[in-house]
Amino acid sequence: MKDIDYKQIQKFYNEYNNDKNNKIVENAMKKIGMESFCLNTDIINRTPNVFNIELPNTKIYDQEDSWLCWLYAGINFIESNIANNLNILPTDINLSVNYLSFFDKLEKANTFYNRIIEKDNFDLKTEVNKY
Numbered sequence: 702m703k704d705i706d707y708k709q710i711q712k713f714y715n716e717y718n719n720d721k722n723n724k725i726v727e728n729a730m731k732k733i734g735m736e737s738f739c740l741n742t743d744i745i746n747r748t749p750n751v752f753n754i755e756l757p758n759t760k761i762y763d764q765e766d767s768w769l770c771w772l773y774a775g776i777n778f779i780e781s782n783i784a785n786n787l788n789i790l791p792t793d794i795n796l797s798v799n800y801l802s803f804f805d806k807l808e809k810a811n812t813f814y815n816r817i818i819e820k821d822n823f824d825l826k827t828e829v830n831k832y
Contacts, residue, residue, distance in 0.1 A: 756777050756778065756781040756791070758781075758784075758790055758791050758792060759777045759780060759781055759791045759792070760777070760780075760791070760792055760795075762776075762777075762798065767802075769798070769802060769805075772798060772801055772802060772805070773798060775801075776796050776798055776801070777791075779796060780794045780795075780796055
């Protein structure tokens with residue numbers, strides 16, 4: 702595997718700027734935002750809004766913009782199973798989303814840290830000064 706060097710980056714930069722369509726796309730993304738720009742309404746319109754599992758009596762969490770819907774859904778599923786096994790209401794159980802979220806972030810940071818360690822002769826000052 703070959704590293705990307707400064708000459709390649711300069712070549713990519715020049716190729717990008719020589720295509721006038723790239724500036725049009727870039728300005729559109731800046732104006733309406735990346736999420737709106739990339740939104741494919743055809744997919745949204747043809748995807749049914751149906752879920753195959755409903756968990757009665759579970760708590761509704763305000764996920765805000767956490768992007769952790771998978772975590773909240775998992776917590777609800779686990780709480781529902783625990784409640785069924787203990788013959789109690791799922792609302793009587795409160796598993797910590799923050800606890801699991803912390804370890805998710807810790808694992809991501811650890812993976813990134815290990816990738817830095819695996820790279821030979823990684824010098825942050827040199828890498829930053831290249832650009």
